[in-house]
Amino acid sequence: MSVWGFEAIGTRWEIETETPLGDAERKRVNAVIEVFDRTWSRFRADSLVSSLARDDGEVRGAADAVPMLDAYRELSDATRGAVNPLVGESLSALGYDPGISLVAGEPRPAPADWTSILTWSDMSLSAASPAQIDVGALGKGRLVDLVLAELVDSPGNATVDAGxxxxxxxxxxxxxxxxxxxxxxxxxxxxxxxxxxxxxxxxxxxxxxxxxxxxxxxxxxxxxxxxxxxxxxxxxxxxxxxxxxxxxxxxxxxxxxxxxxxxxxxxxxxxxxxxxxxxxxxxxxxxxx
Structure with a gap:
């Protein structure tokens, strides 16, 4: 088995395949990770979700909005609101902000009415007011699935480990x-x-x-x-x-x-x-x- 290790989205990745991945395959994997990060990372000022934290409105190109936010709705319902994709502001309040200051303030609840603030469809995501989205409850898992799917042309067994x-x-x-x-x-x-x-x-x-x-x-x-x-x-x-x-x-x-x-x-x-x-x-x- 061949192992390719690298750093991405703030964690260590290891991809194990039966044969070494070529340059073209590695570029495709890196492209999948970059597109996801540029869309969903609240730690990047140029991401789509960071733009919604600054201004309300609609952003296009929000791939994976439907599977992830549909799952968030079920998570929120099951946990009586304990899991919520607008928890980004709560994390920032405690110091886990986009700059990772680690300077903690007072706890700040996330907006309980998040489903009335966010709307989503294929490739589109809208916020009725500025909202700091954090998909950490399931986003890394979604990206692992996307990377494994990108290895479809790599024969045999494969393992994707992201932290x-x-x-x-x-x-x-x-x-x-x-x-x-x-x-x-x-x-x-x-x-x-x-x-x-x-x-x-x-x-x-x-x-x-x-x-x-x-x-x-x-x-x-x-x-x-x-x-x-x-x-x-x-x-x-x-x-x-x-x-x-x-x-x-x-x-x-x-x-x-x-x-x-x-x-x-x-x-x-x-x-x-x-x-x-x-x-x-x-x-x-x-x-x-």
Whole structure:
């Protein structure tokens, strides 16, 4: 197997294929990532979503608006508003702003009426008032899916790993579930084949005194009950979305509707998993039916 590693969208990527990717294939992958980043990154002043944070109106070329924001609507409904794509302003208020100042102010709830502020269709996204969109709840998973799809001409097995959000085509891949309080350890392992595994944890993108990137949009404050989540789905976007939803009430129910298996670990060290989850845990978990 050949491994191509690189940095993009603020994380480490590794793409493993049976034969090395040529220059043309690598250029196509880089182009997919660049288009997505130029559309959805709130850390780029030239992105489409950054333009909507400055001014209301409509932007064209917002590919993936329909699959992602439709999924956000389901996430929001399932978690009673805890997951919300307008949480960008809440993250900025705590210092995770486009400049990554890490200077925290007071928590700021995201607009609860986000579905009346944003409208979307194929290649089009509109905001009724300036709005700071952040698609972090599922955006990296969506991009992993797009990159794997771009490898359609690369024969055989392929694995795309973007900072721990993984999509596998073909043979089984065994993945450790990193302990959120000690990255040198794992709380378990799981094998996936033609599936995706996405994780989220409060020890990643953390700063200040107990601040991290997983916020409850209703309060603008970081979550405190769950420390880490893992979700297994046919595609990475839905796995990523459920990994976010599992920090809140309603997440397991959404996972069941979407057919996603999962594990989560509380901040007190208690593990819980879905009844059909194939992961082998190194602790005795509770089972969520």
């Amino acid at each position: 721990g959000d993984i999509a596998v085509r073909g043979d089984e891949v065994r993945v450790g579930l990193e302990h959120p309080f000690d990255p040198t350890k794992a709380i378990g392992v799981v094998s996936i084949r033609d599936q995706a595994l996405c994780a989220s944890a409060i020890n990643r993108r953390a700063w200040g005194d107990g601040l991290h990137h997983v916020l409850d949009a209703r309060t603008g404050a970081p979550v405190r009950t769950w420390a880490a989540t893992w979700a297994i789905a046919p595609d990475a976007m839905h796995a990523d979305a459920v990994a976010t939803a599992l920090f809140f009430d309603g997440g397991p129910e959404l996972a069941a509707r979407w057919g996603v298996e999962w594990v989560r670990m509380s901040t007190t060290g208690r593990a819980e998993r879905s009844i059909g989850c194939p992961a082998v845990l190194f602790t005795t978990p509770g089972v969520r039916r």
